[in-house]
Amino acid sequence: MKLLVDSDVLIEVSRGRDTALVERWNELAESDTVIVCSAVTVAELWHGALPREQKLLNELFDLLLCIPMDREIGRMAGDFLRQYRKSHHLELGDAVIGATAAVHKAVLWTRNRKHYPMKEIAFF
Numbered sequence: 001m002k003l004l005v006d007s008d009v010l011i012e013v014s015r016g017r018d019t020a021l022v023e024r025w026n027e028l029a030e031s032d033t034v035i036v037c038s039a040v041t042v043a044e045l046w047h048g049a050l051p052r053e054q055k056l057l058n059e060l061f062d063l064l065l066c067i068p069m070d071r072e073i074g075r076m077a078g079d080f081l082r083q084y085r086k087s088h089h090l091e092l093g094d095a096v097i098g099a100t101a102a103v104h105k106a107v108l109w110t111r112n113r114k115h116y117p118m119k120e121i122a123f124f
Contacts, residue, residue: 002034003124004101005064006110007044007093014056020041021036026040029063036065038100040093080118088117 011024012018028035042061049057067073076099077092084090092114101108102120109124110116116123 001032002104002106003028004036004067004097004104004106004108005041006108006112007041007096008061008111009109010041010045012111013055014060015045016097034065035063036067036104036106037061038097038098039068040071040096042066044093065101067104069100073103074078075099076103076120084117087113090115090117 002071009021009025012021016022029087031071045057046054069077071098077095080095080098081090081092084095098108098116098121100106102118106124107122113123
């Protein structure tokens with residue numbers, strides 16, 4: 001299985017406060033699951049990181065395969081924005097993350113499913 005991890009999940013993993021989520025993360029890390037993230041997720045976490053958190057984030061990102069945005073992801077994200085921006089208040093970052101999951105046939109692990117109304121996305 002390929003699992004795309006959303007920013008909110010990685011924030012919880014880095015903080016370690018939700019023990020059930022951290023336990024699930026550890027199980028997945030020890031399994032055959034390929035854990036990936038979007039470049040948008042890297043930007044979202046890095047922009048909010050305090051200097052003392054940057055080392056931990058680098059270690060966390062070293063565990064993940066970061067999928068860069070390409071034309072196919074950009075096109076699909078644009079389609080998602082056109083379709084869901086007004087009705088669901090879809091933002092660019094979530095459109096790109098959703099498109100990344102759909103294009104790469106990755107299951108999306110997020111705690112904010114309402115941010116992803118797209119039928120093309122499978123959730124973890």
